[in-house]
Amino acid sequence: MYFSQNAIILVMLMFVISAVFYATIDYKTKEVEDEIKIKEVSLYEKNLINTIDRNIDKIVEDAFVNASYKIMKERKFFTASSEAVAYITSYIKNETKESLNNVNYGYSNISYNISSVKISPTYDPLVVHLYCEIDIKYSKKLNNGELIALKPIVINRDIKLSRIPDPYVYLNKFYYTWGYEKKINIYNFPNDNYNRTFCIILNSSNFNYSEMHNPQSPTELRVIGWDSVSNKIILLPYWVQTWREGNNDVSVIWVRANKNEIYNYNNGQGYIYILYNSTTPVDRQDPEHTFIFFDDFNYFNPDKWDSVGYFIINNSKITVIAGAGSSVYTKQTYGTRYELIFRANFTPSHAQTIGFFTQLSDNDGVGWDMYDWTGNNPELYMRVGYSGSDIGDYVPNSNKYLNKFYIYDLKRISTTDLNFTIFNDTLDIEYSNSFTNGNKGNNYPISITALINLNTNVTVDWIFLKDINDITTTVPPIGVDEYPNLDYKEEKPKTFTGTIYYGEPGKYILVYNSTYSIIGLYTNKTDYWLYPNMPGYKPLIEEN
Numbered sequence: 022m023y024f025s026q027n028a029i030i031l032v033m034l035m036f037v038i039s040a041v042f043y044a045t046i047d048y049k050t051k052e053v054e055d056e057i058k059i060k061e062v063s064l065y066e067k068n069l070i071n072t073i074d075r076n077i078d079k080i081v082e083d084a085f086v087n088a089s090y091k092i093m094k095e096r097k098f099f100t101a102s103s104e105a106v107a108y109i110t111s112y113i114k115n116e117t118k119e120s121l122n123n124v125n126y127g128y129s130n131i132s133y134n135i136s137s138v139k140i141s142p143t144y145d146p147l148v149v150h151l152y153c154e155i156d157i158k159y160s161k162k163l164n165n166g167e168l169i170a171l172k173p174i175v176i177n178r179d180i181k182l183s184r185i186p187d188p189y190v191y192l193n194k195f196y197y198t199w200g201y202e203k204k205i206n207i208y209n210f211p212n213d214n215y216n217r218t219f220c221i222i223l224n225s226s227n228f229n230y231s232e233m234h235n236p237q238s239p240t241e242l243r244v245i246g247w248d249s250v251s252n253k254i255i256l257l258p259y260w261v262q263t264w265r266e267g268n269n270d271v272s273v274i275w276v277r278a279n280k281n282e283i284y285n286y287n288n289g290q291g292y293i294y295i296l297y298n299s300t301t302p303v304d305r306q307d308p309e310h311t312f313i314f315f316d317d318f319n320y321f322n323p324d325k326w327d328s329v330g331y332f333i334i335n336n337s338k339i340t341v342i343a344g345a346g347s348s349v350y351t352k353q354t355y356g357t358r359y360e361l362i363f364r365a366n367f368t369p370s371h372a373q374t375i376g377f378f379t380q381l382s383d384n385d386g387v388g389w390d391m392y393d394w395t396g397n398n399p400e401l402y403m404r405v406g407y408s409g410s411d412i413g414d415y416v417p418n419s420n421k422y423l424n425k426f427y428i429y430d431l432k433r434i435s436t437t438d439l440n441f442t443i444f445n446d447t448l449d450i451e452y453s454n455s456f457t458n459g460n461k462g463n464n465y466p467i468s469i470t471a472l473i474n475l476n477t478n479v480t481v482d483w484i485f486l487k488d489i490n491d492i493t494t495t496v497p498p499i500g501v502d503e504y505p506n507l508d509y510k511e512e513k514p515k516t517f518t519g520t521i522y523y524g525e526p527g528k529y530i531l532v533y534n535s536t537y538s539i540i541g542l543y544t545n546k547t548d549y550w551l552y553p554n555m556p557g558y559k560p561l562i563e564e565n
Contacts, residue, residue, distance in 0.1 A: 073117065077180070081113055082182055090188075106140060135154070145556070146537075155176075159172075188542070189543075192545075193545070198299060202245075202295065202297075207291050207292055210283065215279060217490050221295070223271070224270055259275060260311045305511075312487050314353075314484075314485060316485075317483040318483065330342070330381075341469050350469070350470075351466040360431070362487070364428050368477065372392050375389050378468040379466070380470065383470065385407065385461075386468070389401065390403070422443060426480075428445070428448070439459050440453070440454070440455045441453065467486065523542070536548065537557025
C-alpha cells in the first residue's frame, strides 16, 4: 500500500516534469521563430532601401525625359514652373511606389507612404537636388506579442541628368536677322516680264565693309526685292563674282530679277537692297538661277556638258588639253541675243577657242580664238564668221593677255552684230571691239576647245550665259540710303542630328538666367525655376 502511493507520486512528478520540459521547448521554439521573423523584416527593409538607392536616379531622369516628350508630343508647354515641377514630382512618386510594389510582392503586412517629393535646382543646370521621405510600416502578430516596425527613409541628394530632350528647341523657330540694308538704284530696266541679269559693283567709297559681321566673306549678304504680286519681300538670286578685289575693295555681284520684283518700278527705274550685318553662316548665293547657264567647275557635270579628248579639273578650274584634239561643249545650243562671259587663261599656242563653236572646231562658230595665221605668231582673235572679210580681227598686243586670267565677254546681239570685251577682275575694261559683219546665225553649243598641238591647253575658272540688256545700277556713297533692316529674316536650320539634348556640349552656353533651366524651358522660357539668377543652358541656335 505504501509502495503504491509512492509510485503514483513518482509518476505524477514525471508527468509534471515532462509537461514543464515540453512547454519550455515550445516556448523556445516560438521565440526562435519570432526572432527569425524580426530578422526577416530587417532584411526586407534593407532590400527596400537598396532598391530605392539603385533605381531613384533613373526614376528622376525618366521623369524629366517623360516631361520633355509630353511637351513635344502635345506641342504644349507647361504654363508655369510650378506646374512642370508638380508633374515631375508626381511621376517620381508614382514610379518610386511602383518600384517598391515590385519588391513588396507577397508581403501583405508591409505598408509604406511616400509623404514628400521635392526637386530643386543646383548650380549645375544638369544636376537637380531630390528630397524624398518614405515611411515604411511593418505589423505582425508574434507568438509572444505583436511586432510593429516603423522605418523612415530619407533621400536627400543631388542627381545628375543626361540626355534630356529639349522641347524648347524642338518646337520653336529661330531666325537670323540683318542689321543694315543698302539701297541699289536701277536704271534702263526693260518694261517686259522677262528675267534680267545685271551687276552691282561695290567699293570702299559706296559700301561700308566694316559694318558687316564678317567683312572678309560675302556669306552674310542677301539681295532682296519686292514681289508686287504678293506684296512680300523676296530673296533675289545672286552670285558674287569678285569680293574686295584691289585697292578699292571692289566687289562684283550679279543679280537676276524681273520688273515685278524690284521696288517702285516706274519707266525703267526702281531699286533693290543689299542686306548685311548678320551672323548667319548660310551662304545663299544661287548662280544656277542667276544665269541662263553657269558652271564654276567644282566638278564635271555630265548633265550640262559633253566632251571629247582630254581635260582635267583642278582647284575648281577646267583645263582642256589638246592631244589629238579636245573639246568640252554644252549639251544645249544657243543662238543670238545672248551674252557669254567667262574667266579664262589662254596660252600662246595654236589653236584654242571659247565661245559658240561646233565641238573640235576653231572656225565654225563665233567667239574668242587663239589662232596662228602665219605659222609662227599665234594671237588672240575675235572670230565673227568663217571666211573673207567677215572672219573677224586680232586683239592688238594680245600677248599681254596670255598666260594670265582675264574676264572675256561676247555679246551675240544678232547674226551680224557682235561685241567683244576683255575685263580685269573688277570689271574695268581692258579692251573692247564691235563688229557688224558677222555671218554666223546658227545655234551652237558653248565650247571650250584645244586643237591638235603638243603644247596647247586652255583653262577656264567659271563661265556663264545671260540675256543682253542695258541695265545699269548705282550705289550711293557710304552713309547715303543705308537703313536698319527691320523686316527680312531667315529661319535658322536645325542642323542637330537626331534628338536635341539639353546642355549638349557645343550647342549650348551657360547663362545665369533660370528661364534657361530645364524647368524654365518646359514653360517655353516664360517662367524661371525657384530663383531668376540660377544657371541654365541657352541654346546657341537662339543667338543671332
